[in-house]
Amino acid sequence: xxxxxxxxxxxxxxxxxxxxxGGVLSAWLxxxxxxxxxDAVSIGLLGLSQRAGTVTYYCEASPKSGKRRVNSMFAxxxxxxxxxxxxxxxxxxxxxxGYAAPDCVVIGNTYRYLTTLEKMPSENGIFDSKCIVDAIxxxxxxxxxxxxxxxxxxxxxxxxxxxxxxxxxAAVGSPVFGLPPEPFLDAIRADQVAVETNTKAFMLxxxxxxxxxxxxxxxxxRARLGTPAARPEAGAPLxxxxxTGFKGLLRRVADDTSRHQALVSIGNLLNDxxxxxxADEFAGKIARVEGAAKLDVxxxxxxxxxxxxxxxxxxxxxxxxxxxxxIKTSPQRFQRLAAEFRxxxxxxxxxxxxxxxxEQLLDALPPGLERLFRSPADQPAARxxxxxxxxxxxxxxxxxRSNSILGYWTLRLLAALRRTRRSSSRHGREERAIDHWLEAxxxxxxxxxxxxxxxxxxxxxxxxxxxxxxxxxxxxxxxATEGAERLRGIxxxxxxxxxxxxxxxxxxAGQAGNWEQCRGFLQAAEAxxxxxxPRIAEAA
Numbered sequence: 001x002x003x004x005x006x007x008x009x010x011x012x013x014x015x016x017x018x019x020x021x022g023g024v025l026s027a028w029l030x031x032x033x034x035x036x037x038x039d040a041v042s043i044g045l046l047g048l049s050q051r052a053g054t055v056t057y058y059c060e061a062s063p064k065s066g067k068r069r070v071n072s073m074f075a076x077x078x079x080x081x082x083x084x085x086x087x088x089x090x091x092x093x094x095x096x097x098g099y100a101a102p103d104c105v106v107i108g109n110t111y112r113y114l115t116t117l118e119k120m121p122s123e124n125g126i127f128d129s130k131c132i133v134d135a136i137x138x139x140x141x142x143x144x145x146x147x148x149x150x151x152x153x154x155x156x157x158x159x160x161x162x163x164x165x166x167x168x169x170a171a172v173g174s175p176v177f178g179l180p181p182e183p184f185l186d187a188i189r190a191d192q193v194a195v196e197t198n199t200k201a202f203m204l205x206x207x208x209x210x211x212x213x214x215x216x217x218x219x220x221x222r223a224r225l226g227t228p229a230a231r232p233e234a235g236a237p238l239x240x241x242x243x244t245g246f247k248g249l250l251r252r253v254a255d256d257t258s259r260h261q262a263l264v265s266i267g268n269l270l271n272d273x274x275x276x277x278x279a280d281e282f283a284g285k286i287a288r289v290e291g292a293a294k295l296d297v298x299x300x301x302x303x304x305x306x307x308x309x310x311x312x313x314x315x316x317x318x319x320x321x322x323x324x325x326x327i328k329t330s331p332q333r334f335q336r337l338a339a340e341f342r343x344x345x346x347x348x349x350x351x352x353x354x355x356x357x358x359e360q361l362l363d364a365l366p367p368g369l370e371r372l373f374r375s376p377a378d379q380p381a382a383r384x385x386x387x388x389x390x391x392x393x394x395x396x397x398x399x400x401r402s403n404s405i406l407g408y409w410t411l412r413l414l415a416a417l418r419r420t421r422r423s424s425s426r427h428g429r430e431e432r433a434i435d436h437w438l439e440a441x442x443x444x445x446x447x448x449x450x451x452x453x454x455x456x457x458x459x460x461x462x463x464x465x466x467x468x469x470x471x472x473x474x475x476x477x478x479x480a481t482e483g484a485e486r487l488r489g490i491x492x493x494x495x496x497x498x499x500x501x502x503x504x505x506x507x508x509a510g511q512a513g514n515w516e517q518c519r520g521f522l523q524a525a526e527a528x529x530x531x532x533x534p535r536i537a538e539a540a
Contacts, residue, residue, distance in 0.1 A: 032184030169205025311459025454501030
C-alpha cells in the first residue's frame with residue numbers, strides 16, 4: 001500500500017471504550033503525522049457515557065499537496081485503510097459495520113472490557129472472542145495484527161498503560177503508513193506523560209510489526225483463543241492438609257486424573273475461603289447425596305457428579321464482606337497491580353471503594369442478635385420473595401487505601417472474621433438452601449437420573465450478591481420443588497426432561513427472578529405432550 005497512490009488520503013478508524021485513552025492515542029497519531037509534514041485531522045464520536053461507553057475516533061491524513069483538502073466528518077463503509085481497536089469487541093463493531101477497505105490493515109488488542117449485557121446473565125454471558133478474531137482473519141488474512149497488548153508490554157517490563165503507545169507504534173510501522181518513528185516519538189514527548197515508558201512501548205510496537213514478530217504473535221494469539229481456557233488453578237497441588245472426609249473423597253478418584261485435579265482445585269478454594277474443615281463439609285454433603293440416592297455418584301455417575309461438585313463448591317464460596325476483604329488484600333492482587341503500573345514505585349496508591357449495607361452487616365451476626373435488629377416483616381423467613389432489606393437498606397460507603405498500613409490492616413482484620421462465618425445468620429440460611437437443593441437432587445436420582453442431572457446443573461444459577469442473590473435463591477428453591485415435579489411428569493409422559501429442563505434453566509440463568517417465566521415454559525412443554533398431566537399444587 002505504501003508504494004501505491006502514495007499521495008492519497010489514508011483513513012483510520014479507532015474503536016475504543018471510554019476511559020482507555022483513545023483521545024490520547026488519536027492525538028499522538030495526528031500530531032506525529034503533522035510533525036512529518038502531512039495534513040491530518042481527527043474527530044471523536046463519543047458514546048453514551050464518559051467511561052465504559054463506546055467511543056470512536058476517525059482520522060484522515062495525506063502528504064501535503066498544496067491543494068485545499070476537504071475532509072469527511074465520519075468514516076464510510078468499505079473505505080477505511082486502517083482499523084485500530086483498543087478493545088476487541090469495539091473492533092468487532094467496526095468490522096460488523098463494514099468499514100474495512102479491500103486491502104485494509106487491522107491492528108487490535110484482544111483485551112476484553114465486558115459489556116453490561118455480558119454481565120447481566122446469571123451464568124456465563126461473555127461473547128466468544130474467537131468469532132471476532134475469525135471474522136477479522138477472513139477480511140484481512142495477511143494484514144491483521146491482533147495481540148493482547150497489555151500482556152506484550154508487561155512482558156517487556158513496561159506498564160500496562162503503555163499499550164496505547166505500543167498500538168500506535170504498530171500502526172505507524174504498518175503498510176498503511178510505513179513512516180519513520182521520530183515525528184511520533186516527538187509527539188509523545190510533547191505530552192510529557194510517562195515519556196520514557198511510552199516511547200519504549202512505541203518503539204516495541206514499531207519494531208515488532210516491521211520485523212514480523214507481531215504477525216507471528218498474532219497467529220499464536222488466534223490459536224490460543226481457539227483453545228478452551230483452563231482454570232487458573234488447574235494443575236495446582238493440594239495446598240493444605242485435608243481432613244478425613246476430603247482425603248477419602250480424593251482417594252476414590254485417584255485413578256481419574258481429571259476428576260482428581262478438579263477436586264484438588266475445589267479443596268484449595270474452600271480451604272482458602274474458610275478452612276480445611278470446610279472442605280470436609282463439602283465431602284460430607286456429597287456423601288449425604290450418595291446415601292440418600294443409594295448411588296455411587298462419585299465414581300459411577302460422572303454426568304451427575306461433575307455439575308453437582310462444581311456448583312456445590314461455587315455455592316459454598318458465596319461472596320460476603322469478609323471474602324471481598326480477603327481478595328483485596330491477597331498477595332496476587334498486589335503483584336498484578338504492581339506489574340500493571342510498573343514504573344510507578346513510590347507513587348502508586350490503591351484506593352478501594354466499599355459500600356456495605358445494613359443487610360450485609362446483619363447477615364454477619366448470629367441469628368439471635370440478628371433478630372433483635374429486624375422487624376418481624378423483615379425477617380428473611382417471612383419474605384417469600386427473599387427481598388428482605390436489600391432494596392432500601394442503609395449503606396455505609398468506605399474509601400480505603402489498601403496499600404497503606406491503616407487501610408491494609410483494616411481489610412485484613414475484616415478478612416480474619418471469615419473464621420466466624422459458621423455462626424452467622426447468613427451462613428445458616430445458605431446452608432439450609434444448599435441442603436434443600438441437595439435433597440431434591442438425591443430424591444430425583446432415586447427416580448430418574450435425567451431429572452437429577454438437571455437439578456444438579458441448576459446450582460449454577462445461584463450467583464451474585466444482595467437482592468440479586470436472594471431472587472436467585474428463590475428461583476432454585478421453586479425449581480427444585482415444583483420444577484422437579486413438572487420434569488418428572490414430562491418424563492412420565494414420554495418427554496425428554498433433560499432437554500426441556502436445560503431450556504428451563506436457560507430462562508432462569510438469563511436473569512435472577514425469572515421463575516414465573518420458567519414455570520410458564522414448563523407448563524407449556526407439559527401441555528404439549530400426550531396423556532394426563534399430574535396435578536401440581538400452585539405456589540402462592
